[in-house]
Amino acid sequence: MASTVDTPASRPEKQYECAARRFLYIWEGPLRIIHWVNFFSIIILSVTGYFIHDPFMSSAQHPYIMGNVRYVHYLFGIIFSVNLLFRIYGFLVGNYFASWRGIPNPFNAKDRKNFWAFIRFYTFTGKETPHLLGHNPVAFCAYTLLFALFILQMLSGFALWAQNDPGSSLYAVTGWIFGLVSNQWVRWFHFLVMFLIGGFVINHIYSVVLFDFKSKSGEVSSIFSGWKPDRRD
């Protein structure tokens, strides 16, 4: 079930037909759940995080607003982090599309060719719309960076949290960060990563809609249902 470069553009006669004759189950349930838990916790963490940064509403709106907002931030910080750990676990044991087995291999000529096909597509320098069943290799790179940011966000978040008790075991685990950079930079970074994630989300949603439209691969629905049309015929 190696992925193929599908070139509907080279077969004009099939241009407007539904290409799929059958569907493939690509995104398994746990992965979809992880994706949407991730989605909601990031939205909530961003809203609450921004509020912590700039409490634009005051006690007039709610009697204990900062306390509660921080509570929600911390709570979803935990949910987000556990979710992240699940995803990492999935990376080890998940199906082909979810796990390390789907990593594009830079030493594999075909994977390299795919990579450049997607780059050409994104930069309007190629005529063809490439198609793959799993993550495309460019998106894969973006996800890798994103997960790096997630891990840093988790670490920085817990480190900031631990400061309220430098004697705690949480601080013992995270406090080393403050030996590298000051807590203000940790906070600065934690704040800035929110925007980096925001930048990713814009990119991400745009890209999935773009592919949905260009390669008619049912991208968007796949992350809800798990199924993608089999375009390999």
Add this chain to the structure above:
Amino acid sequence: MSAFNELLATHGVSRRDFLKYCSTIGAMLALPSTMIPKIAEAIEQDNRPPVIWLEFQDCAGDSEGLLRASRPGVAELVLDHISLDYHETIMAAAGHQAEASKNATVEKYKGQYICIVEGSIPTGAQGAYCTIGGHSAEDILKKVGGDAAVVIAVGSCSAFGGLPAAYPNPTGAKAVRDLLPNKTVINLPGCPMNVDNLTGTIVHYLTFGSAPAMDRFNRPKFAYGKRIHDNCERRSHFDAGQYVENWGDYGHQQGWCLYKMGCKGPETFHNCPTLRWNEGLSWPVMAGHGCAGCSEPGFWDTMMPMYRRLPNVPGFGVEASALNIGTAIVGASAAIFATHGAVTVARNWKNVASAKADLREEIKEHSDDVE
């Protein structure tokens, strides 16, 4: 042999040298020679540790802090508890006489005296950014600090480099710990340090014979073990979302939280709220101004701008706030993908048009079928 004589012996000072020293003192004070045994006796009984207080790239704020000591008061401290043999701002001697009294202590009490350092140490210009008696600060520190029993860095300048080390650190200013890596250095940062933390440290040292437990920045935990924010009397207002929005507004008058005015209490470890200043009278937040984070390493860069929550990227001025950078990142991605989308739509316009035409055709055919 008394403990004192033992101590002398371990440092190669013989009884004869010692008596000679006593008679020099006697001569200096124009006392009759019959007094010498009395002086010797007094010195033997006197257990005030000699202290050398060095000032380098400092503002003397910590020395002034010393003058505000109240438990014990400075007079008591200097007369009864320590022997302040060298302190440029206070001492009677000057020039060669001052240097001589410093050198005498270093030689006589090698490994026994306490060295207190105020101000950072410049490493640029071959040491010429700070010299005393023609010697560079770095040399003096290495000599005096190197032979001390313990080194206490008072104020953020000596503890962390402080103001002189703020970007772009024109003089290559460094902290004591950078230059005495193998020495026990107790850092008492703050700008200035709170003198009660100094007396606390000295008392701890004299009582237990060792440095107090310290954090990763060598700050004693008894003074720097908790965040300002977690001890602040305005904390309930923070949690409740009651903030000062403008200087002098209702919230300011009512003692609401200064978070939105840039208070750095949430990232600062110091005992200001519990110990307070000037004999426990007040501390910055109590008097209406936010904490500036003065006891944290590098606070001159990381805690500035003072009236904003997060630092700017150093060297780019007030424009480079995190919010501006973040907005730029999101704005740039939005712009890139909006452009990409527009180009995609434009390039596919023909296909979309023909797809629409086909669709119309198909619908027409379909409706024909139904008819």
Add this chain to the structure above:
Amino acid sequence: MAKKIVVDPITRIEGHLRIEAQIENGKIVDAWSSSTMYRGVERILQNRDPRDAWYFTQRFCGVCTTVHSLASIRAVENALNIKIPYNAEMIRNIIMGIQNVQDHMIHFYHLHALDWVDVVSALEADPAKTAALQQSISDWKFSSADYFAGVQKKISAFVATGKLGPFTNGYWGHPAMKLPAEANLMAVAHYLEALQVQKEIIKIHAILGSKNPHPQTFLVGGMAIPIDPNSQNALNADKIAQIIQYVNLAKEFVEQVYIPDILAVAPFYLDWAAIGTGHKNYLSYGEFPDDNRGYPNGFWLPAGVIENGDLSNVKPVDQQKITEYVTHSWYEYDGGDGVGKHPWEGQTNDKYTGPNPPYEFLDTDNKYSWVKSPRYDDKPMEVGPLSRMLIAYATGHKEVKTTIDYVLGQLNAGPEVLFSTLGRTAARAVETLITINKMSSWIDNLVANIKTGDYSIHNNEKWDPETWPASAKGYGWHEAPRGALGHWIVIDNKNIKNYQAVVPTTWNAGPRDPQGVRGQYEESLIGTPIADPERPLEILRTMHSFDPCLACAVH
């Protein structure tokens, strides 16, 4: 027989001052004043938020710990044309006033006194006679023979330990020490009392500004201490009562101890009324905005320039006439080191060209100090309490004139004795007295204004940098304990583009200018007799009369 001596460090001052002096036939014939420490804060300030500048400049000095904050916020307020509320003006006056009083008190008792007082000789004093002396000069409460016996016992026990601490190697028994043993004992007692008093009275800074040193309460546009008589978190009646308490304590000590001490000690040292004169040019910027016309109008102490000791002609001050030279300082200027630059165009590009440490002598023919050389209308100026008092005296200021005439009457001398080491020390005491007496009027003004229901302490209009013009420049002046202080700022695109401070001790301690005209310290040392070049007590006396602060001077 010529001999060049070095006194480094000059102690009992703030900072790192070094004097090299040429001595011939027991007198100083030439002198060089140098500061040997530089931090570069003017450079560190570049590109920062102008509203933060006060917090940085405050750390120029921890002794005159409020003055650079004030000069800084005034400079920004001047550049952005911000008028501050009347309450803030009065609170600033109270903070400045007690700063000057406390700083002068520490200076006299803890930095200057040991130049005139022989601590060891106090051991020989008769406590009963000391008590009689004390009772003859004032009603001060600590005046019994028992009290002085107690002080003497404490000191002799201390001396007997042989570990003299800060009193080691002092100039005890020096031939220039003239006080009788009883006066020495009295002074030692006051040294210890003043240690106690200074830390009490400065608590006014803690009440109004959280702590001292380095009170944290200044804001561009006003002050950070809110006012509300009905709040426990603001300046209220209770806190004002505490302030009044400390003012009264200070007043009592100044009136009953400091001033009587000066009058008692001065007669033994009248020769010092003809030593330490210098250029006799005096500058003051004026201080203590007295009414609500706002800075810089309506000063209690007047601004002015006196040239060549001519008290009949006090000229107005024009900030355009101020320049700084670096001909003999370790900096370089674009356009050559022979030109003077106005602070708005000023530069702080350090470049060390002196000998590498360790060294014995500086290269005094070339550059030899980190202090720049400020000039007014191309002339060196002395600044400080003496300048302020002379300008006020010459312009007929009521309190100043009465007090100085009284002191001169006691000493049986004319105003020309003021141009001297002793004059500087006396002028500082006079200023302390009139300032502590003036404090209550600022407190009264503040209270009267609060009574009208005006609680404002900050003008928010220009707080947000978005409201600022694209570029602006301004200057802020202040009469600090040591004299005329000015900060100049250039703001560009909400950032500090240039920041230059010309500080009291910069005026006094600066090296020669391109014409070879000496700085004020250098000039004032010329002709000073030196009894023993190995123990140059006389140099300390004149230097201390200026109350040097080198961290300020170089910054």
